[in-house]
Amino acid sequence: MTWHDGWWAYAFIAIAGWLATDIWRWLGVIAGNRLRDDSEALNWVRAVATALVAAVIAKLILYPTGVLEHSPLWLRLGAVAIGAAAFFLLGRKPAIGIVTTIATLAAGLWWLGF
Amino acid sequence: MNSEENDQSSVVWFLTGMRGLFSLPAFILMLSFVGFCSLTAQAGIPPQQVVFMTGMVWALPAKVILVSSMMSGASLAAAFLAVSLSSVRLMPMVAALIPELRTSKTPTWLLLFLSHFVAITAWVFAMEKVQAVPRDKRVAFFAGFGITLVVANMVLVAIVYHFVADFPPVVAGCLFFLTPIYFLASIWHSARHPVVYIALLFGLLAGPLFYWLAPEFDILLAGVGGGTLAWAVERLWRGRREIGA
Numbered sequence: 001m002t003w004h005d006g007w008w009a010y011a012f013i014a015i016a017g018w019l020a021t022d023i024w025r026w027l028g029v030i031a032g033n034r035l036r037d038d039s040e041a042l043n044w045v046r047a048v049a050t051a052l053v054a055a056v057i058a059k060l061i062l063y064p065t066g067v068l069e070h071s072p073l074w075l076r077l078g079a080v081a082i083g084a085a086a087f088f089l090l091g092r093k094p095a096i097g098i099v100t101t102i103a104t105l106a107a108g109l110w111w112l113g114f
Numbered sequence: 115m116n117s118e119e120n121d122q123s124s125v126v127w128f129l130t131g132m133r134g135l136f137s138l139p140a141f142i143l144m145l146s147f148v149g150f151c152s153l154t155a156q157a158g159i160p161p162q163q164v165v166f167m168t169g170m171v172w173a174l175p176a177k178v179i180l181v182s183s184m185m186s187g188a189s190l191a192a193a194f195l196a197v198s199l200s201s202v203r204l205m206p207m208v209a210a211l212i213p214e215l216r217t218s219k220t221p222t223w224l225l226l227f228l229s230h231f232v233a234i235t236a237w238v239f240a241m242e243k244v245q246a247v248p249r250d251k252r253v254a255f256f257a258g259f260g261i262t263l264v265v266a267n268m269v270l271v272a273i274v275y276h277f278v279a280d281f282p283p284v285v286a287g288c289l290f291f292l293t294p295i296y297f298l299a300s301i302w303h304s305a306r307h308p309v310v311y312i313a314l315l316f317g318l319l320a321g322p323l324f325y326w327l328a329p330e331f332d333i334l335l336a337g338v339g340g341g342t343l344a345w346a347v348e349r350l351w352r353g354r355r356e357i358g359a
Contacts (some may be wrong), residue, residue, distance in 0.1 A: 020197035051339075060294040
């Protein structure tokens with residue numbers, strides 16, 4: 001039996017997808033319910049949560065999938081660096097950083113003949 | 115304020131949360147879902163299953179891992195393990211958000227239900243916006259935003275699936291890159307605690323380091339290791355400043 005046979009696909013998604021993610025959300029509720037919002041423990045949880053998301057960000061930039069897998073690393077890092085410079089120099093507005101980065105990447109991909 | 119007025123104002127805050135659908139983060143997430151559609155269409159997963167997955171799993175990185183497990187013919191146990199490991203980060207994210215949302219009267223079952231709608235975008239959005247919402251209305255505000263965002267993306271996936279087959283490569287590449295760049299810009303922008311800047315920086319460096327050292331557990335190790343170090347550094351720095359002041 002493979003994953004694309006009718007009901008089994010849905011059972012597969014429910015167990016390996018839904019249960020595997022919601023377990024952690026429920027544990028987070030239980031843990032979060034015990035944290036005071038000015039405690040040092042919450043400060044640590046906040047740092048770990050931020051670092052986890054940052055690690056996901058770094059992986060998406062350094063090891064992308066799909067079209068970007070074949071793009072040069074210098075282009076991706078360069079686009080992020082130019083976007084970051086625009087973000088810090090022009091009033092720290094997220095939209096400015098995002099648009100600058102994506103425009104740089106698009107220009108680079110086009111120039112490289114993607 | 116009597117209880118009827120209080121109920122009405124909860125509805126107003128729920129609707130305010132719903133309006134979050136027309137915000138930059140929601141727009142970027144929807145573009146990321148267009149990118150996810152093109153991934154699943156190329157993988158040959160039927161649209162009904164993609165819609166089901168969007169509602170049930172919600173977190174985009176977990177879905178990408180689930181799809182790649184399905185494509186490689188992984189067993190149920192192997193897929194469960196891979197998705198679980200990638201989703202451990204949801205626990206500290208939810209744990210950090212809950213003290214911002216709840217009051218002493220918020221029932222735990224409601225928080226358990228609402229936790230389903232937490233993924234990176236909703237987390238970043240909620241951590242930033244709830245500060246401006248009265249504390250007893252934050253649950254209504256988050257419910258309005260979180261539920262609307264999930265339902266809107268289920269509808270989006272059902273419609274867009276049929277049109278994504280042949281995106282030009284430059285467009286597909288830019289869609290993919292939007293997600294990490296948005297996370298980066300908005301975490302920096304919304305940070306209200308100094309520890310967040312340090313943790314962001316350490317996580318960015320620790321991610322590739324642990325990918326190189328221990329690729330199966332990289333995100334987890336980078337989060338716990340980088341986060342703990344960031345917390346310790348910020349604490350030391352805070353202690354010094356207090357002594358100096």
